[in-house]
Structure formats: C-alpha cells, structure tokens
Amino acid sequence: MMMEKFALRSRFLLAGAAMSALLLAGAPALAVTPADTLVEGLAIDDIISMDPGEAFEFSTAEVTGNTYDLLVRLDLSDTSKVKGDLAESWTVSDDGLTYTFRLKPGLKFASGNPITAADVAYSFERAIKLDKSPAFIIGQFGINGDNVTEKAKAVDDTTFQFTVDKAYAPSFVLNCLSATVASVVDAKLVKEHVAAVTPSADYKYDNDFGNAWLKTGYAGSGAFKLREWRANEVVVMERNDNYHGEKAKLARVIYRNMKESSGQRLALEAGDIDVARNLEPNDLDAIAKNADLTTTSAPKGTVFYISLNQKNPNLAKPEVRQAFKYLVDYDALSSTILKGIGEIHQTFLPKGVLGELDENPFKFDVAKAKELLAKAGLADGFSVTMDVRSRQPETGMAESIQQTLGQAGIKLEIIPGDGKQTLTKYRARNHDIYIGQWGQDYFDPNSNAQTFASNPDNSDEGKTKTLAWRNAWDIPDLTKETEAALLEKDSAKRAAMYQDLQKKVLETSPFIIIHQQLEVAGLRKNLKGFALGPSFDTNFVGQISKE
Amino acid sequence: MSTVESEATAGRGSARAVAVASSIARFLVIAITTYLGLLAVTFFIGRVIPIDPVLAVLGDRAPANVVERTRREMGLDLPLIEQFYIYVKNALNGNFGTSVLTTNPVMTDIRRAFPATIELATLGTLIGAFLGVPLGVLAAVRRGSIIDQIVRIIGLVGYSVPIFWLGLLALVLFYARLQWVAFPGRLDIVYEYTFTPITGFYLLDALWQRQWDVFRDAFRHIILPASLLGYFSLAYISRMTRSFMLNELAQEYIVAARAKGLSETRIIWGHALRNAAVPMVTVIALSYAGLLEGSVLTETVFSWPGIGLYITNSLQNADMNAVLGGTIVIGSVFIGINLLSDLLYRVLDPRTKVR
Numbered sequence: 001m002m003m004e005k006f007a008l009r010s011r012f013l014l015a016g017a018a019m020s021a022l023l024l025a026g027a028p029a030l031a032v033t034p035a036d037t038l039v040e041g042l043a044i045d046d047i048i049s050m051d052p053g054e055a056f057e058f059s060t061a062e063v064t065g066n067t068y069d070l071l072v073r074l075d076l077s078d079t080s081k082v083k084g085d086l087a088e089s090w091t092v093s094d095d096g097l098t099y100t101f102r103l104k105p106g107l108k109f110a111s112g113n114p115i116t117a118a119d120v121a122y123s124f125e126r127a128i129k130l131d132k133s134p135a136f137i138i139g140q141f142g143i144n145g146d147n148v149t150e151k152a153k154a155v156d157d158t159t160f161q162f163t164v165d166k167a168y169a170p171s172f173v174l175n176c177l178s179a180t181v182a183s184v185v186d187a188k189l190v191k192e193h194v195a196a197v198t199p200s201a202d203y204k205y206d207n208d209f210g211n212a213w214l215k216t217g218y219a220g221s222g223a224f225k226l227r228e229w230r231a232n233e234v235v236v237m238e239r240n241d242n243y244h245g246e247k248a249k250l251a252r253v254i255y256r257n258m259k260e261s262s263g264q265r266l267a268l269e270a271g272d273i274d275v276a277r278n279l280e281p282n283d284l285d286a287i288a289k290n291a292d293l294t295t296t297s298a299p300k301g302t303v304f305y306i307s308l309n310q311k312n313p314n315l316a317k318p319e320v321r322q323a324f325k326y327l328v329d330y331d332a333l334s335s336t337i338l339k340g341i342g343e344i345h346q347t348f349l350p351k352g353v354l355g356e357l358d359e360n361p362f363k364f365d366v367a368k369a370k371e372l373l374a375k376a377g378l379a380d381g382f383s384v385t386m387d388v389r390s391r392q393p394e395t396g397m398a399e400s401i402q403q404t405l406g407q408a409g410i411k412l413e414i415i416p417g418d419g420k421q422t423l424t425k426y427r428a429r430n431h432d433i434y435i436g437q438w439g440q441d442y443f444d445p446n447s448n449a450q451t452f453a454s455n456p457d458n459s460d461e462g463k464t465k466t467l468a469w470r471n472a473w474d475i476p477d478l479t480k481e482t483e484a485a486l487l488e489k490d491s492a493k494r495a496a497m498y499q500d501l502q503k504k505v506l507e508t509s510p511f512i513i514i515h516q517q518l519e520v521a522g523l524r525k526n527l528k529g530f531a532l533g534p535s536f537d538t539n540f541v542g543q544i545s546k547e
Numbered sequence: 548m549s550t551v552e553s554e555a556t557a558g559r560g561s562a563r564a565v566a567v568a569s570s571i572a573r574f575l576v577i578a579i580t581t582y583l584g585l586l587a588v589t590f591f592i593g594r595v596i597p598i599d600p601v602l603a604v605l606g607d608r609a610p611a612n613v614v615e616r617t618r619r620e621m622g623l624d625l626p627l628i629e630q631f632y633i634y635v636k637n638a639l640n641g642n643f644g645t646s647v648l649t650t651n652p653v654m655t656d657i658r659r660a661f662p663a664t665i666e667l668a669t670l671g672t673l674i675g676a677f678l679g680v681p682l683g684v685l686a687a688v689r690r691g692s693i694i695d696q697i698v699r700i701i702g703l704v705g706y707s708v709p710i711f712w713l714g715l716l717a718l719v720l721f722y723a724r725l726q727w728v729a730f731p732g733r734l735d736i737v738y739e740y741t742f743t744p745i746t747g748f749y750l751l752d753a754l755w756q757r758q759w760d761v762f763r764d765a766f767r768h769i770i771l772p773a774s775l776l777g778y779f780s781l782a783y784i785s786r787m788t789r790s791f792m793l794n795e796l797a798q799e800y801i802v803a804a805r806a807k808g809l810s811e812t813r814i815i816w817g818h819a820l821r822n823a824a825v826p827m828v829t830v831i832a833l834s835y836a837g838l839l840e841g842s843v844l845t846e847t848v849f850s851w852p853g854i855g856l857y858i859t860n861s862l863q864n865a866d867m868n869a870v871l872g873g874t875i876v877i878g879s880v881f882i883g884i885n886l887l888s889d890l891l892y893r894v895l896d897p898r899t900k901v902r
Contacts, residue, residue, distance in 0.1 A: 033736065034736075034737060037736070039736055045860065045863070045864065046606065046607070048603075048604070048605070048606050048647060048648065049650070056606055056608050056609065057606050057607070057608070131613065131616075132605075132609075132613065133605055133606060133608060133609035133610060133613050135613075136610050202616050202619060202620055203620075212650070215650045216650055230649070231646075231648040231649040231650075231860075232648065232649075232856075232860045233852060234739070236740070254736055256732075256736070257850075258850075263731070266718070266719070266722070266723045267730060269723065270722065270723060270726065270730065272730040417597075418598065418863065419607070419863075420598045420599065420602050420603070420863075420864070420865045421596075421597050421598050423599075423602060423607060424597055424598055424599040424602065425597065427599070427611075427614075439608070441608065463611065463612065464611070465610070465611035
C-alpha cells in the first residue's frame with residue numbers, strides 16, 4: 001500500500017517535472033523536408049496490395065489514383081460526369097450494349113512501352129479472372145472469366161470495345177469504369193512477371209496474371225510511379241516523365257504511416273512532414289491557429305451511420321426504428337466530435353453523387369421518441385448493445401448516443417472492439433446495433449443504393465450480403481426499385497428515382513445515417529496546389545509544389 | 548604420469564561428460580516442451596480470438612463471395628485439429644507462411660525487423676548495465692544514506708511508471724519542444740533511400756561504411772527509445788546489484804580482507820563485486836531478454852520498425868501467420884538467452900560445476 005502510494009506520488013512528480021521543462025523550453029530549430037519531396041503523414045496500415053486489380057482500401061485508392069491511368073476519370077468540375085483520361089472519345093451503340101473507346105495517340109507507360117487497346121483488354125481480363133474484392137465492379141455487367149476476352153476486347157491498337165449484358169444507364173457504366181479496378185496495366189511488363197499456378201476448383205487458370213508481383217510492384221502510366229511500399233511503414237512515389245498529362249511538379253511523394261492524430265500534429269509542427277491527414281477536431285483547431293500552418297477539407301463519399309439488426313425483435317418494430325432517428329443529438333455531435341471532420345447528412349447518397357438528396361428531417365426530440373416507443377409497447381425502454389470500433393470518431397459518437405438514448409429509457413451497452421473484431425461480428429449478423437462508416441465502392445449512386453436499399457435474399461445463406469442483409473432488413477419492393485434505376489438512360493429521371501428511394505429509406509430503414517465525412521488535412525504554408533478530391537482516388541498530388 | 552593416475556583422470560572425465568550430456572538432454576526436453584506449448588497456445592489463441600483472418604487477406608470491403616472463396620483457399624474450412632497439424636508441420640520446417648500484410652514470407656520480415664530490435668535492446672541494456680551496476684554498488688556501500696534513497700527512488704519510478712506514458716512525455720519534451728532528438732523511426736526520410744544497410748544494425752553499418760552523417764542521424768533516432776529502455780533495465784539492475792552487494796559485504800571474507808588492511812576500493816570493486824558479478828550476469832541477461840520481448844510498447848510509441856512493432860501491427864490486422872511467427876521467434880530467443888545465462892553462470896561460478 002505504502003509502495004503504491006509512493007509510486008503514484010512519484011508519477012505525479014515526474015509528470016510535473018516534465019511539464020515544467022516543457023514550458024521552459026524555447027522555440028526549436030525546425031526540421032525541413034527536401035525541397036523536391038512531399039512528405040505526408042497518413043494512416044496507411046489498411047493497404048494489403050498495390051495491384052489495381054486487387055486493391056480496394058482507402059489509402060490504396062489514393063496511390064492508385066496517382067500512379068495509374070484509366071479510360072475515363074471523374075470530372076472534378078462536375079462529379080456527376082466523367083471525362084476522358086486515356087480515352088480521347090467514346091460512343092455507345094444504339095442498343096445501349098456496346099461501348100467503343102478511342103485512345104489518345106502516342107501514349108506511353110512509365111516503362112516506356114506504348115499503351116495500346118490490347119493493354120486495356122488485358123487489364124480487364126486479369127481483373128475479372130483474378131476475381132479479387134473490386135472485380136464485381138466490372139463483373140456486374142454480365143462479365144465473367146469465360147466471356148471477358150470477348151466482352152472487353154481490342155479492335156485495333158487504339159480502339160477498345162466493352163460489351164455489357166443489359167442496356168444500363170450509360171452514367172452507371174462510365175462511373176464504374178472510372179473505379180481503380182479498371183486501371184490500365186502495362187501488359188508486356190506484367191507478363192514478364194507472371195507466376196505459375198496449379199488450377200483448382202476455386203481458380204481455374206494456370207497463372208496469377210502477375211498478381212504476386214504487382215502486390216508490391218508497379219506497371220502503370222500515371223503522373224507518379226510507385227517506387228516502394230513497405231507495409232505499415234511507407235509508400236514512395238516518384239515522378240513519371242512519360243506521363244501523358246501535365247508532368248508532376250515534385251520529384252517524389254512519400255506517405256509515412258502515422259496513425260495518431262497527435263503524432264501527426266507534432267511532426268507537422270516540427271516540419272518533419274508537410275501534410276497531416278488524420279487529424280481529430282482538437283488537433284485540427286491547434287493547427288488552424290498556427291501561423292506556419294493551414295488546413296483544408298473536402299466532403300468525401302463516405303457516410304457514418306448506426307444500424308439496427310432486425311433480428312432483434314425490439315429493434316424490428318417500425319416505431320422503434322423511427323424513435324432511434326429522433327434520439328441522436330445531431331447538432332451536439334456536429335459542434336463537438338464531428339467539428340471540422342463531418343457534416344450532418346441523413347440520406348444514403350453522399351453530396352456530389354448523381355441523385356443526391358440534401359434533406360435532414362430528423363432532429364433530436366426525446367418527447368417524440370418516447371411517444372413512438374410507447375406506441376411500440378416499450379414505454380419503459382429496453383436494453384440493447386452496440387458494437388463500436390475503438391477509435392475516433394466512432395467512440396465519441398457512441399458515447400453521445402448512449403447518453404441520448406438513455407433519456408428515452410433505452411439502456412445502451414457499448415461493446416468496444418478492434419476494427420476487425422467488430423466487423424467480423426457485423427458480417428455474421430451477430431450484433432444488435434452497429435456504428436460505422438460506409439464508403440462508396442465506385443462513384444455512382446448504385447453503389448450505395450444497392451447496399452442500403454436492396455436485399456435479394458434475406459436468408460442467412462443469402463449470397464448478396466448488402467448492408468440491408470447484414471441488418472436482416474427484408475425489402476423486396478425497394479430491391480426491385482434499386483434494380484430499375486440502373487436501366488434508366490435519362491440521367492435526370494435516374495436521379496429522381498434515387499431521390500425517391502432515399503426518401504423511403506430515410507423514413508423506414510433501420511439505418512440512422514448521421515453524417516458525411518469531411519476529409520481534412522493540415523499542411524505547411526509553403527505548399528502550393530494542395531487539394532483534396534471528392535473521392536479517395538482523386539486526392540491528386542501531381543499539381544503540388546513547394547515555395 | 549603413472550597408469551593409475553591417467554585411468555583416474557579418464558574416469559573423472561567421463562563422469563563429467565555424462566553430467567554435461569544429461570544437463571543438455573534435460574535442457575532439450577524443456578526446450579522442446581516449451582516450444583510445443585508455445586506453438587499450441589499461439590495457434591489456438593489465434594483461432595479463438597473473434598477476428599476473421601480472411602479480413603486480413605482481403606481488407607474491410609471485400610464482397611461476400613470473395614470472402615468465402617478465400618476462406619476455402621486458406622484452409623480455414625478444415626477441422627481445427629487438422630489446421631493445427633498443418634501449422635505445426637510447417638512451423639517445424641521453419642515455414643511460418645506468408646504475411647498477408649507485407650506479402651513476404653514471415654521469416655523474411657522477421658529477419659529484417661529483428662536487427663532493429665536487437666540494436667535497440669542492446670543499447671538499452673548497455674545503458675542500463677553501465678549505469679545500473681555502479682549505482683547499485685554505491686547504494687549498497689552507502690546503505691541508508693541519501694545516495695541509497697535516490698537510487699531506490701529511481702528504481703521505484705522505473706518500476707512503476709508505464710513505459711508508453713513516459714515515452715510519450717519524452718517525445719513531447721525532447722522531440723517536439725527541444726528538438727534534441729529526431730522524429731520517431733530509425734532514420735530520416737533523406738537517408739532511408741540513400742543508405743544501404745549491411746547487417747541491419749544501422750549504427751554499426753554507418754560506422755563500417757564511414758557514413759558519419761548517417762551515424763549521427765541513426766544515433767539521434769535511437770537515443771531516446773534506448774535511454775527509456777535503459778532506464779527500465781537500470782531500475783532492475785541497480786536494485787539487484789544493491790541486494791547482491793549487501794549480501795557479499797556481509798560475508799566473512801570481507802571482514803577478513805578488512806582485517807588484512809586492504810583498501811576499501813579494492814575490497815568493494817575487487818572482492819565483493821567480483822563475487823556478486825556471477826548472479827549479476829543472470830540478472831543482466833534476463834533484463835536483456837526482457838527488453839527484447841518487452842520492447843513492444845516502446846517500438847510502438849517510437850515507430851521503431853522492430854519485431855515488437857511488427858507483431859503489434861500484425862495483431863491489429865489479424866495477420867495471424869505473422870503474429871504466430873513473431874511470437875515463436877521471441878519465445879525462442881527467450882529460451883536461448885535463459886540457457887546461455889544458465890551456462891555462463893556455471894562457467895563463472897566454480898561452485899556450480901560440482902554436482
């Protein structure tokens with residue numbers, strides 16, 4: 001006991017000594033990053049592969065977006081449209097099934113090899129045959145390993161033809177082709193690195209299409225070349241002098257893996273990094289007040305939500321679903337935990353996507369919620385659990401919601417867990433309530449509509465495991481409406497269909513969508529041209545320079 | 548030399564050989580059992596934690612059909628006991644599989660990460676031993692004095708303050724405020740891509756290649772985490788030295804030495820410390836082993852790319868092959884150092900040779 005007390009006291013003493021030393025210390029000499037190099041602090045621990053046919057994580061999207069080219073890219077001046085990247089022009093056949101792309105002349109890969117339509121065809125073939133996580137984005141057009149060489153083929157050196165199985169809305173097809181999985185790889189270079197594979201029931205091809213090599217290798221034509229990726233440590237990109245567009249201004253861009261907001265802030269203030277990318281509100285505030293630093297932000301295609309598992313009989317009652325929507329203190333969240341990093345947004349399509357609906361009808365209203373709970377026969381409330389990933393802002397949001405639910409008599413037990421742990425449980429539909437973020441798989445309204453508003457088979461064995469499925473929300477009508485919106489060729493009409501869908505989901509769903517993520521960055525003032533894009537693969541660094 | 552004598556010598560020699568062989572055999576049995584236990588515990592912990600290893604291979608956003616296919620490919624649909632059998636078989640061949648995070652074989656990653664940990668722990672132990680032993684001796688000699696009190700407080704703080712907390716404080720002070728030491732990591736970005744390590748021990752490599760600026764930079768990076776580890780090992784070493792020394796100073800031979808009129812310096816440093824040195828070897832070795840395995844938090848705080856950070860990252864990402872491989876390697880080192888200190892003890896202390 002004595003020992004403990006003493007230890008405790010000495011701990012305070014030590015803290016006191018350190019703190020006073022800290023206050024007495026003068027202004028330090030500043031570390032400086034090299035003039036031709038941009039160093040960003042970013043949590044890159046999600047990266048598992050750099051192969052564009054396989055990569056599907058947020059950090060990888062940024063690297064792929066800067067190191068690979070596509071046929072078409074999102075038009076940053078109007079994100080409901082696409083513009084040509086490697087493609088100079090394209091046409092859609094009258095039956096709406098065949099898309100013909102003509103490539104720009106004189107294109108080259110970073111390796112020096114010319115870019116031909118055969119490279120595009122090979123890129124599609126390998127993505128489909130590898131069948132990794134993002135392959136469905138191309139595969140959903142009725143393309144599989146057996147027909148891909150016919151459906152995605154080179155007509156001649158500069159003409160590429162892509163054939164889909166239904167007359168989809170062209171905006172849908174083109175948006176999907178702007179996803180990173182459709183990045184064009186250097187076929188000649190990749191083929192030099194293919195590894196032999198013994199075919200099996202799960203994979204019937206005799207080679208890996210260079211996947212093992214491309215996990216850490218590079219075969220692209222973007223503004224930057226990937227020089228190195230070391231898991232959980234660093235990503236290094238170097239300028240590609242063969243790039244077809246405007247050449248990058250800096251010679252090198254380095255992403256250092258840094259997970260903590262406070263660590264990023266320290267390193268930014270000390271000048272060891274030029275940009276800090278994972279800042280929490282208080283660090284963001286401090287940076288905004290520092291004369292050498294500045295901040296910037298951009299709304300991202302990611303929404304944060306809580307969802308109620310319909311397997312829980314209490315949560316399955318329509319009135320309870322409604323009541324929850326009145327039991328989130330949106331305003332308090334937005335002025336504290338989400339300050340600067342999120343905007344209140346209650347519909348499933350993020351701003352900037354075709355068909356977005358900017359309506360936030362729900363306000364914190366305990367009386368109204370109590371009324372609804374009483375109608376559901378739960379006037380005295382009930383107990384329920386919520387699985388929460390132990391990181392910000394999830395933890396802070398969960399605590400706020402716990403408190404507001406309590407005011408209506410709902411006892412919420414928070415189950416904290418590692419990201420992978422909570423996700424494992426969520427995917428198995430073993431949760432009561434889940435809080436998390438959802439990022440679009442590709443920049444088209446169907447991506448979120450499909451996951452929030454369709455559930456073709458609600459059985460435990462259901463093959464299409466959308467978010468609606470994970471929460472056991474059985475919705476045959478909405479599923480049909482979601483499918484119909486895909487075939488609407490008129491963009492305006494298509495947008496109206498999604499708006500209608502969002503209104504229904506807003507009103508009846510077990511999803512309480514809270515906010516849309518604002519991606520923020522703190523940066524040193526000597527940077528010029530730094531801008532965050534509307535998606536993770538449009539955080540371009542080619543235009544950045546240093547003074 | 549007479550025949551009788553040489554026979555007697557041979558007899559003693561063979562008795563000794565038997566003794567050595569039996570102690571080696573005993574050690575082997577202990578080592579093998581420990582290993583199997585370690586394999587089983589790590590494997591089953593890896594399988595019962597509520598994290599799906601498939602997520603590590605595929606990331607958070609993989610569609611359901613891909614998840615199911617990958618689960619089959621990873622053999623996770625097999626019965627647990629069969630998975631364990633395959634795992635042990637591979638592990639015995641030194642094959643811990645591929646890390647899904649780095650895409651390298653786990654052993655390759657460990658070979659790269661381990662020198663970083665050894666470098667840090669060695670420097671830490673050196674600091675701890677060079678400061679801890681004299682401090683312990685001083686405290687023992689001046690027992691009850693103000694010096695003794697100070698040494699004991701230093702030791703107590705080192706024992707009771709969590710290392711990550713002290714690490715963060717030190718970072719804020721020495722890095723962010725004073726800028727005396729460098730940013731977490733092993734080298735500045737500038738050198739990361741110009742310097743080619745040979746052995747993986749950056750300080751030695753830089754010296755060997757006469758790259759003084761690299762040496763300086765590497766030193767600026769290692770000094771803070773090494774000092775912290777050194778402090779923790781100092782706390783342990785000084786306390787143990789003190790108690791060993793007190794024990795020796797109370798022995799009769801010290802009284803005899805004093806009676807013979809030997810100088811106090813010779814009595815303390817020449818006689819008492821020499822005898823206390825034998826158990827000290829074990830203490831320092833154990834502290835070294837402790838730093839090797841216990842640097843997990845320090846490495847995390849200081850982004851030190853050693854084995855501790857490797858295991859932490861792997862664990863957070865459910866990269867089970869890497870976690871298991873790393874744990875086994877650290878376990879082996881622990882077993883190895885224990886054996887080594889045990890042997891050294893026997894060599895240094897003549898009394899332990901006769902059994």
